Amino acid sequence: MDHNEKRRASRQEDRAATTNSIHFTSSHSVEQWSAVPGYEGAYEVSDQGHVRSVDRRIVDSRGVRRTLQGRLLTPQVNAGGYLSVHLSRGGRGAHPPVHRLVLAAFVGPAPEGYETRHLDGDPANNALPNLTWGTHSENELDKFDHHTHPAQQSIHCPRGHTLRYGNLEPSHFRNRRRTCRACNAAKAWARYRGLTFGDPTVLDYARARYEDYIADPVAYIQWKLLVDLA
Known part of the structure; x- marks a missing residue:
């Protein structure tokens, strides 16, 4: 088993364990x-990806002390499908993504340069078993596994x-990448002859x-064999 296959197997094990954990958590756990x-004393986040404010005493703009009742916050969805919530403290507002709140609260702060991985590929699934800190490279490989990487959507x-x-x-x-074989062959041909890729020839x-x-059916059969041997 080569290095890429080992990494794919490891990510598949992560996702299988995640599926089982999410099912168990939603069915059997409180x-x-x-x-x-x-935001201690103001907001809480759950291991299921929910965020709520807590009951607290504040001084309003008129200088009157009053109690704010806690409530479940309604998340906003961005263009990528990720959820965020509006948090406010000391007159300053923020819109942190829910997945980072879950990991920060239950796992700890992100290591330097790390970001959140959604192991099942669903950006709205912020249950703790579905989240982990990971590198950008791991996140990009996850996108290939989930068939959501932009390179996999290219038609031409x-x-x-x-x-x-x-x-x-x-x-x-x-390895789940979509690269033009004809262009790669032409680039190799150009290098051999000392030409640039933009040369008309x-x-x-x-x-x-x-x-x-x-167009050539024989070439297609050869391609299938090359994929199997790659």
Whole structure:
């Protein structure tokens, strides 16, 4: 088993354990609450990803002391599907993402350079078993596993070649990356001849390779074999 396969197996184990843990937590456990770091005495976050304010005494703008009743906060959803809540203290407001609040409260602060990983790929699932601190590289690999990475959504390469089957670089495809095989072949051909990729001769070569990879059934069979061997 090579290094990439070991990493994929490890992430799959993480997600399998996460699925089981989430099911157990939602079915058998009582929701646990903890103070939001930096907002102790004002807000709490649960291991299920809920955030609430707590009963507290304040002095309003007229100088009158009164009690604010605690309540469950309604999260906002950003363009990426991630949830955030509005927190306020000392006249200053903030909109931290819920996933960071959960991890900070129940796991601890993020190590330097780390970010949140959603192990099941659902940015709205902020249950503690679904979250962990991880590197940016780990997060990017998770996106490939969840089929949400922008590179996997591409239909054409920058040169207009369709990214499908025979025209996908076999070794990259095996690792869930979508790279234009025709362009890669043309770049190698150009380097061998001391040409630039923008040279018309090189672009013609790329176009010819693209037509071979897409139209020739024998080339498709060869591509399938290369994917299996990659």
